[in-house]
Amino acid sequence: MVLLLKKLSLVKIYAIVVIIFLLSLLLAFFYTNPVHTEGVTRHKVTVNFNYIFINNLKVALLLIFLGPLTLGLGTFIVLVINGLIIGSFLGSIRENLSLISLLAPHGIIEVPVLLLAASVGFKMVLHVFSMKMDFRFLFKYLLIVVFGLLIAAGIETFVTPMFLKGVL
Numbered sequence: 727m728v729l730l731l732k733k734l735s736l737v738k739i740y741a742i743v744v745i746i747f748l749l750s751l752l753l754a755f756f757y758t759n760p761v762h763t764e765g766v767t768r769h770k771v772t773v774n775f776n777y778i779f780i781n782n783l784k785v786a787l788l789l790i791f792l793g794p795l796t797l798g799l800g801t802f803i804v805l806v807i808n809g810l811i812i813g814s815f816l817g818s819i820r821e822n823l824s825l826i827s828l829l830a831p832h833g834i835i836e837v838p839v840l841l842l843a844a845s846v847g848f849k850m851v852l853h854v855f856s857m858k859m860d861f862r863f864l865f866k867y868l869l870i871v872v873f874g875l876l877i878a879a880g881i882e883t884f885v886t887p888m889f890l891k892g893v894l
Contacts, residue, residue, distance in 0.1 A: 739849055740845040747809045750809030773882065
C-alpha cells in the first residue's frame with residue numbers, strides 16, 4: 727500500500743485535489759442561501775496588488791508546507807476551507823450570477839494554481855514517507871505557483887475593476 731502511494735504522480739494527486747475541492751465547494755454552494763446583491767457597494771472599491779498577491783501567496787505556502795509538516799492534514803483543511811469559502815460566495819450570489827464576472831478573470835488562473843499548490847503539498851507528504859525530499863521538485867513548482875499568483879493578482883488588480891461598474 728505504501729509503495730503504491732509513493733508512486734502516485736502529481737497529475738493523479740491533482741485530480742484527487744480537484745475532487746476534494748469541488749465536493750467542498752458544492753457542499754457550501756447548496757447550503758448557502760442567496761442574498762440580495764443589487765447595489766451592494768455604493769462606495770469606491772480599492773484593490774491593492776501587493777495585498778492580493780501576498781494573501782494568495784500565504785495560502786499557497788500553507789497548502790504546500792503544511793503537507794509535510796502535518797502529514798497532509800493541514801493541506802486538506804486549508805483546501806476544504808477554500809472550497810467552502812468559494813462555494814459559499816457562489817451560493818450567495820446564485821440569483822445574480824453576473825457577479826461571477828468579478829471572480830472569473832483572475833479565478834481562472836488563481837484556483838488551478840492553488841490546487842497545484844495543494845497537490846505539491848500532498849506529493850511532499852509522499853516524499854516524507856519515502857525519506858527522500860526532492861528540493862528540485864519543490865523549487866520548480868514553487869516558482870510555477872508564484873508566477874501564476876503574480877498573474878492572477880495582476881488580473882484581479884487591473885482587469886477585474888473594469889467589470890465592477892457594469893456589475894454592481
